[in-house]
Amino acid sequence: xxxxxxxxxxxxxxxxxxxxxxxxxxxxxxxxxxxxxxxxxxxxxxxxxxxxxxxxxxxxxxxxxxxxxxxxxxxxxxxxxxxxxxxxxxxxxxxxxxxxxx
Amino acid sequence: xxxxxxxxxxxxxxxxxxxxxxxxxxxxxxxxxxxxxxxxxxxxxxxxxxxxxxxxxxxxxxxxxxxxxxxxxxxxxxxxxxxxxxxxxxxxxxxxxxxxxx
DNA sequence: TTCCATGGTCATAAAAATCTGACTAATTGA
DNA sequence: TCAATTAGTCAGATTTTTATGACCATGGAA
Numbered sequence: 001x002x003x004x005x006x007x008x009x010x011x012x013x014x015x016x017x018x019x020x021x022x023x024x025x026x027x028x029x030x031x032x033x034x035x036x037x038x039x040x041x042x043x044x045x046x047x048x049x050x051x052x053x054x055x056x057x058x059x060x061x062x063x064x065x066x067x068x069x070x071x072x073x074x075x076x077x078x079x080x081x082x083x084x085x086x087x088x089x090x091x092x093x094x095x096x097x098x099x100x101x102x
Numbered sequence: 103x104x105x106x107x108x109x110x111x112x113x114x115x116x117x118x119x120x121x122x123x124x125x126x127x128x129x130x131x132x133x134x135x136x137x138x139x140x141x142x143x144x145x146x147x148x149x150x151x152x153x154x155x156x157x158x159x160x161x162x163x164x165x166x167x168x169x170x171x172x173x174x175x176x177x178x179x180x181x182x183x184x185x186x187x188x189x190x191x192x193x194x195x196x197x198x199x200x201x202x203x204x
Numbered sequence: 205t206t207c208c209a210t211g212g213t214c215a216t217a218a219a220a221a222t223c224t225g226a227c228t229a230a231t232t233g234a
Numbered sequence: 235t236c237a238a239t240t241a242g243t244c245a246g247a248t249t250t251t252t253a254t255g256a257c258c259a260t261g262g263a264a
Binding site: 012013014015017018019021022027028031090091093094095097098099101102 | 114115116117118119120121123124129130133192193195196197199200201203204
């Protein structure tokens with residue numbers, strides 16, 4: 001299983017990356033992230049067609065990819081903030097190129 | 103239906119594009135395409151884990167996106183060639199940036 | 205001490221993507 | 235005329251992704 005995954009990565013380096021970046025909600029989440037930190041609940045409000053589970057999964061995967069950072073804010077109204085990382089910001093010009101392309 | 107699609111495109115321009123470019127076989131097909139024209143049968147041979155149906159679907163979608171051009175070669179051994187288009191070639195540097203990114 | 209908001213998890217269901225094996229259509233060489 | 239090659243199509247099965255609704259954990263306010 002692990003070997004297979006490695007072989008495939010070797011065959012086509014962007015295959016896994018493209019898969020990680022696509023998915024139904026990630027591009028939209030990424031867009032919101034570029035405009036500032038966001039809460040889980042505000043994401044749900046801004047994306048009324050999405051559901052908790054899918055957002056959770058998407059956020060986790062984007063965290064694992066190093067695009068987002070999760071911060072628990074232990075203050076006034078206890079909540080969680082997701083911030084774009086420097087690595088995530090490096091993706092912005094690439095996405096802009098993609099927009100130009102299409 | 104059509105309206106919904108338009109709204110979604112407006113919300114996130116790269117969402118549809120990323121979806122079109124990902125998929126299980128497209129990135130690999132694109133790689134092969136950059137190295138020269140390819141036949142349907144040779145693709146099947148080079149990608150033994152893929153199946154006809156999926157390759158057909160992927161090739162059609164890449165054709166519709168304007169990445170590939172399908173040419174029927176009415177000669178010696180009758181066959182079909184898929185060539186990368188100029189528009190497709192414009193994607194190469196973007197994919198290289200993506201490789202750098204990951 | 206109970207209630208509410210926030211930010212989740214979990215099992216299951218529905219939908220979408222992918223695979224399989226059988227079949228077809230056009231051309232060509234024997 | 236018959237078989238082989240190439241490039242598919244098609245119906246149905248399997249796998250993966252996404253959605254749903256119920257439930258849980260934490261902290262603070264009343």
